[in-house]
Each structure stands twice: as C-alpha cells, then as structure tokens.
Amino acid sequence: MTVGKRLKEERKRLRLTQQEMADACGISKWAQLYFEKDQNMPGGAYLLAAHARGVDIVYVLLEHRMELDPSEAALVAAFRAAPQEMRAAMLDNLGLARNVSERAAPVVTFNDNSRVGHMVTTTAAINQSNMQINMGGRKKKKS
Known part of the structure; x- marks a missing residue:
C-alpha cells in the first residue's frame, strides 16, 4: 500500500x-x-x-501503527498489574526468559573480589594472534 x-x-x-x-x-x-x-x-x-x-x-x-490494538493494550495492562509470579508465568508461557537477569551477561568474581562484567563464551575457535593483555606498567624501584 x-x-x-x-x-x-x-x-x-x-x-x-x-x-x-x-x-x-x-x-x-x-x-x-x-x-x-x-x-x-x-x-x-x-x-x-x-x-x-x-x-x-x-x-x-x-505502514506501522504506533498505537496498540485493544487486545494488545489489554495484555500489556494485565501484565503490568500482575504480581511478579504471574508475570514470570506469562513470560514462560510465551517462551521468554522468566526474568531479565537470566538474559544478562554472567559476572565472574575472582579470589580477590575483583569482578569481570563482560565475558564471551563460545565453543568456536577464537583467533588470539593479535590479542594483548596490559597488566599495568613497571613499578619504580625505591632509592
């Protein structure tokens, strides 16, 4: 159209x-x-x-409506008014994650309580030939 x-x-x-x-x-x-x-x-x-x-x-x-049709608006209103357990069940029935934290990237904590927030996991081979890890500069000797 x-x-x-x-x-x-x-x-x-x-x-x-x-x-x-x-x-x-x-x-x-x-x-x-x-x-x-x-x-x-x-x-x-x-x-x-x-x-x-x-x-x-x-x-x-x-060719895309801005407004929700009445059934979509009713669904959104019901979802917003529902308790957390009901929301989780609704999302589960739709095949979506039960909560947003399930989709969030994992956080790794090391022994010294430092945390890594961004982590990539894969089973594929990764080319690391150009990878650099910078651990900081040399410490100056005390005189």
Whole structure:
C-alpha cells in the first residue's frame, strides 16, 4: 500500500472529507487530492498538522501503527498489574526468559573480589594472534 492510500485511509478513519482534511492541514483540496493519488509527497509541516488532527503519521509513512490494538493494550495492562509470579508465568508461557537477569551477561568474581562484567563464551575457535593483555606498567624501584 502506498503513502497516498494510507493517508486516504487515515482521513476516512477520522471521518473527514478531503476539504476538511486540507483545511485542518493548511493546504488546498487539490494538494490533498495529489497526496492521496501519490502525485506529490506530503512535507513536514503538513504531517505535523495532520498528526495534530489525529492522523497516525508513522502508519502513513512506514505502514506501522504506533498505537496498540485493544487486545494488545489489554495484555500489556494485565501484565503490568500482575504480581511478579504471574508475570514470570506469562513470560514462560510465551517462551521468554522468566526474568531479565537470566538474559544478562554472567559476572565472574575472582579470589580477590575483583569482578569481570563482560565475558564471551563460545565453543568456536577464537583467533588470539593479535590479542594483548596490559597488566599495568613497571613499578619504580625505591632509592
């Protein structure tokens, strides 16, 4: 679907005539017609005015709705209102990690309580020919 067709769809969703939409956006009816027929592309000022009138400009330009449909909104609201145990069960049913910490990178703690926060694990061969480990400079001798 083209930008013009989506623009026309949004205008009809808002129950506006071409003249009403043109007036709301500060253009002529003919300019509105040309936008809807894909003979001209709407500019920034037009899109801002259309957005103020209720047009979903992200949908018009990218064919992706900004707003959630009612069932998605209900799901998000229920998830936010649910206790932590229920949230974990919902995520588990969707095949997602039970909590964010399960997806976080592992942290390794050494004997001296120093910690390494970023660690890469793999079973593949790693080329370490250009790897350097800098452990600090030489200590000066006391005189």
